Amino acid sequence: MFADIIVDISHENLDKTFQYAIPAEMLEKAVVGAPVMIPFGKGNRLIKGYITGLSEKAKIDESRIKPIASVEEKGLVMESRTIELAEKMRSLYGGTMNDALRTVTPVKQTVKPVVSKTVVLKDRDLAARLLVEARQKNHRAKVRFLTELLQSGSADYELLVGKLNIARKTVSDFEELGVTEVIETRQFRGGAAVQKQENGIVLNEEQQAAVDTVTGDLKNGIKGVYLLKGVTGSGKTEVYMSVIEEVVRQGRQAIMLIPEIALTYQTVSRFSKRFGDRVSFMHSRLSDGEKYDQYLRAKEGGTDIMIGPRSALFTPFKDPGLIIIDEEHESSYKSENVPKYHARELAIEYAKMVGASVILGSATPSTESYYRAKRGEYRLLELKNRAGNASLPKVHITDMREELKAGNMSMFSRKLKSLIEDRLMKKQQIMLFINRRGYAGFVSCRACGTAMRCPHCEVSLTAHMVGNRPERLVCHYCGYEIPMPKTCPECGSKYIAAFGTGTQKVEEYVKKVFPTARVLRMDADTTKDKQGHERVLSAFSNDEADILVGTQMIVKGHDFARVTLMGIIAADLSLNATDYRAGERTFELLAQAAGRSGRAGTDGEVVIQTYNPEHYAIVTAAKQDYEEFYENEIAFRKMLGYPPASNLLAVLLTSGDEAEADSCAEFLYTLMSACFEAFDAAEQVSMIGPSKCGVEKIKDRYRRVIYSKSADYGLLVRCKDSIEERIKDDKAFEKCSIQFDFNPMNGY
Numbered sequence: 116m117f118a119d120i121i122v123d124i125s126h127e128n129l130d131k132t133f134q135y136a137i138p139a140e141m142l143e144k145a146v147v148g149a150p151v152m153i154p155f156g157k158g159n160r161l162i163k164g165y166i167t168g169l170s171e172k173a174k175i176d177e178s179r180i181k182p183i184a185s186v187e188e189k190g191l192v193m194e195s196r197t198i199e200l201a202e203k204m205r206s207l208y209g210g211t212m213n214d215a216l217r218t219v220t221p222v223k224q225t226v227k228p229v230v231s232k233t234v235v236l237k238d239r240d241l242a243a244r245l246l247v248e249a250r251q252k253n254h255r256a257k258v259r260f261l262t263e264l265l266q267s268g269s270a271d272y273e274l275l276v277g278k279l280n281i282a283r284k285t286v287s288d289f290e291e292l293g294v295t296e297v298i299e300t301r302q303f304r305g306g307a308a309v310q311k312q313e314n315g316i317v318l319n320e321e322q323q324a325a326v327d328t329v330t331g332d333l334k335n336g337i338k339g340v341y342l343l344k345g346v347t348g349s350g351k352t353e354v355y356m357s358v359i360e361e362v363v364r365q366g367r368q369a370i371m372l373i374p375e376i377a378l379t380y381q382t383v384s385r386f387s388k389r390f391g392d393r394v395s396f397m398h399s400r401l402s403d404g405e406k407y408d409q410y411l412r413a414k415e416g417g418t419d420i421m422i423g424p425r426s427a428l429f430t431p432f433k434d435p436g437l438i439i440i441d442e443e444h445e446s447s448y449k450s451e452n453v454p455k456y457h458a459r460e461l462a463i464e465y466a467k468m469v470g471a472s473v474i475l476g477s478a479t480p481s482t483e484s485y486y487r488a489k490r491g492e493y494r495l496l497e498l499k500n501r502a503g504n505a506s507l508p509k510v511h512i513t514d515m516r517e518e519l520k521a522g523n524m525s526m527f528s529r530k531l532k533s534l535i536e537d538r539l540m541k542k543q544q545i546m547l548f549i550n551r552r553g554y555a556g557f558v559s560c561r562a563c564g565t566a567m568r569c570p571h572c573e574v575s576l577t578a579h580m581v582g583n584r585p586e587r588l589v590c591h592y593c594g595y596e597i598p599m600p601k602t603c604p605e606c607g608s609k610y611i612a613a614f615g616t617g618t619q620k621v622e623e624y625v626k627k628v629f630p631t632a633r634v635l636r637m638d639a640d641t642t643k644d645k646q647g648h649e650r651v652l653s654a655f656s657n658d659e660a661d662i663l664v665g666t667q668m669i670v671k672g673h674d675f676a677r678v679t680l681m682g683i684i685a686a687d688l689s690l691n692a693t694d695y696r697a698g699e700r701t702f703e704l705l706a707q708a709a710g711r712s713g714r715a716g717t718d719g720e721v722v723i724q725t726y727n728p729e730h731y732a733i734v735t736a737a738k739q740d741y742e743e744f745y746e747n748e749i750a751f752r753k754m755l756g757y758p759p760a761s762n763l764l765a766v767l768l769t770s771g772d773e774a775e776a777d778s779c780a781e782f783l784y785t786l787m788s789a790c791f792e793a794f795d796a797a798e799q800v801s802m803i804g805p806s807k808c809g810v811e812k813i814k815d816r817y818r819r820v821i822y823s824k825s826a827d828y829g830l831l832v833r834c835k836d837s838i839e840e841r842i843k844d845d846k847a848f849e850k851c852s853i854q855f856d857f858n859p860m861n862g863y
């Protein structure tokens with residue numbers, strides 16, 4: 116027997132299977148998906164690989180085929196379905212097969228299980244007789260052991276050998292005699308322990324109709340993709356849970372993707388109340404043991420529901436029947452690493468493979484998904500009203516140019532300031548949203564205008580403050596860090612200072628203006644540790660603070676009943692991004708932020724501070740009018756040929772040498788256009804570039820990008836395939852790295 120093996124090294128030249136012989140003693144373990152060690156190359160260095168296929172025939176001269184060295188004992192065998200998914204991923208997004216395999220196996224190794232042992236009494240009469248005997252012989256340990264078991268019937272093994280000081284040998288002796296038995300039970304790390312609890316919610320008509328549509332299809336064996344569009348607070352989560360109930364009733368499992376780790380706590384506790392311990396969650400902050408145990412529980416059928424960020428899609432359920440993608444518009448569903456897959460698209464492909472349905476949920480669907488729903492590719496389900504009796508908040512747009520004219524130079528408009536005072540007086544809670552962490556954007560010299568930049572990445576350094584002084588300057592791309600200079604490195608002036616606004620600065624300002632208010636801050640810096648998110652969120656919901664200042668972390672999905680004011684400090688930060696999704700992202704953020712206020716009956720208010728009060732994204736977000744936003748947005752996308760009206764392939768080329776980056780990018784452009792010519796499709800594609808990326812250099816690598824636009828996604832994929840093949844063994848590209856990004860979420 117022979118095995119086709121993918122080596123665990125991501126390099127274009129090794130992106131193929133290699134054939135190895137399976138020694139007779141490994142035949143049983145060497146199955147498809149098994150991790151193996153193989154001798155590789157001239158030196159026969161041992162490296163890791165995965166079996167992706169088996170055959171009885173040698174593809175090359177049999178004498179040249181080496182045998183597998185060993186099958187990895189601790190490695191997990193991949194399911195053939197997982198390999199199939201990796202193949203799909205590779206074909207849609209590029210990268211090597213090894214990259215794809217790594218991505219679809221978030222848990223790779225077994226971790227020593229935690230097992231609890233219980234000693235159980237089997238033969239009471241025998242035990243009683245032996246106890247008499249032990250007493251006579253004055254065997255104290257045996258007396259303690261038998262007395263304990265006769266009394267309780269069973270005892271924890273660790274307790275016996277620990278507290279009761281009984282030798283392990285004694286325990287096993289009794290087991291051999293048939294007096295007792297040791298029972299091992301597997302403990303699972305990382306689960307959520309919540310009691311099931313009735314929430315007493317009766318679905319409203321809209322919710323029920325949405326549930327009925329999906330469950331009706333499920334009962335009839337129809338698998339579909341549904342877009343559940345419902346304003347924030349309309350009760351989408353209740354809909355998900357009711358549909359999951361039906362899926363579980365059919366003996367199948369459900370995967371629920373959420374955009375951020377920060378949302379796990381809230382979602383898991385809500386789901387656990389409904390489904391008890393049949394709920395698992397998985398994310399990157401769990402320990403290896405926790406991840407492995409949750410993975411195993413899912414694989415062995417110990418759980419029905421897996422909640423987690425995009426990698427939870429790769430949960431090895433036996434028969435997944437439903438995949439839910441909550442907040443489907445979120446950019447975090449797109450991977451930033453090769454392969455740059457989109458979890459929404461991949462989930463739909465995966466669902467087709469396994470016969471599952473997909474629900475995409477959002478208050479502000481991505482332009483892509485709404486476009487597809489309007490064209491009938493997805494079935495649209497709508498929740499137009501807020502659940503319970505919460506009403507939509509009242510939104511004020513304040514023009515910061517007018518504030519300046521009126522002599523108000525502070526961070527808060529007059530409207531926002533007076534509303535904060537009002538809420539503090541009424542003892543209601545406030546959220547202040549600023550889409551930038553740390554203190555302030557950049558530091559620059561007021562004398563000569565020089566901004567402090569990262570020498571490796573060509574971006575401004577961000578000032579991090581201690582007290583109210585900038586102390587360190589940090590590059591958010593590569594982590595480069597210097598102390599705040601005392602004088603300008605260019606002109607020597609001492610007038611250098613931080614400009615702009617960030618969470619930390621807002622926090623300090625709030626404390627200064629409202630000294631009695633209790634303030635919490637939530638951003639990447641205050642939530643670094645494992646429980647960080649949970650700590651801040653529960654403190655705020657336990658009423659330990661009046662004001663929560665935070666980045667987009669605070670606007671997404673959290674449900675705080677007492678928040679009646681949301682202040683959006685600088686709505687323009689996201690508008691000024693340089694990619695085609697800036698409008699969509701701004702609308703989403705503002706609409707979601709607005710949705711955070713006034714969730715439970717009390718009327719909420721929202722203040723949006725901006726320098727662009729006429730921009731359609733801001734105007735429509737203030738009105739919470741998605742339709743109007745969408746009409747503007749899709750017109751703009753169609754006009755410029757952006758997704759979903761067309762498809763965009765970004766090819767990123769990086770090199771440590773600037774001249775080489777330029778020449779390789781030119782060469783690559785020529786190859787790509789020749790490729791489209793060869794397909795006889797040059798007219799169906801428009802190409803832009805090569806050009807320098809917005810961030811020209813990251814970690815000392817120069818970055819160039821080539822964009823190709825085409826209505827035909829398949830054409831772009833074919834071009835990618837042939838370019839990957841073409842450059843594999845080409846010396847000209849040896850020192851470059853090339854990545855493909857289909858319909859990118861961010862500008863390059």
Ligand code: ADP
Pocket residue numbers: 316317318319322345346347348349350351352353354502503674
């Ligand atoms: P979404 O996921 O759309 O933001 P949620 O499912 O979180 O909305 O619901 C918002 C709030 O309304 C929650 O507190 C939820 O318990 C409540 N809720 C949802 N559906 C109902 C209902 N049918 N009746 C009463 N309250 C409801």
Ligand code: ZN
Pocket residue numbers: 560561562563564565603604605606607608
């Ligand atoms: Zn200067």
Ligand code: ZN
Pocket residue numbers: 569570571572573590591592593594595813814
């Ligand atoms: Zn840098």
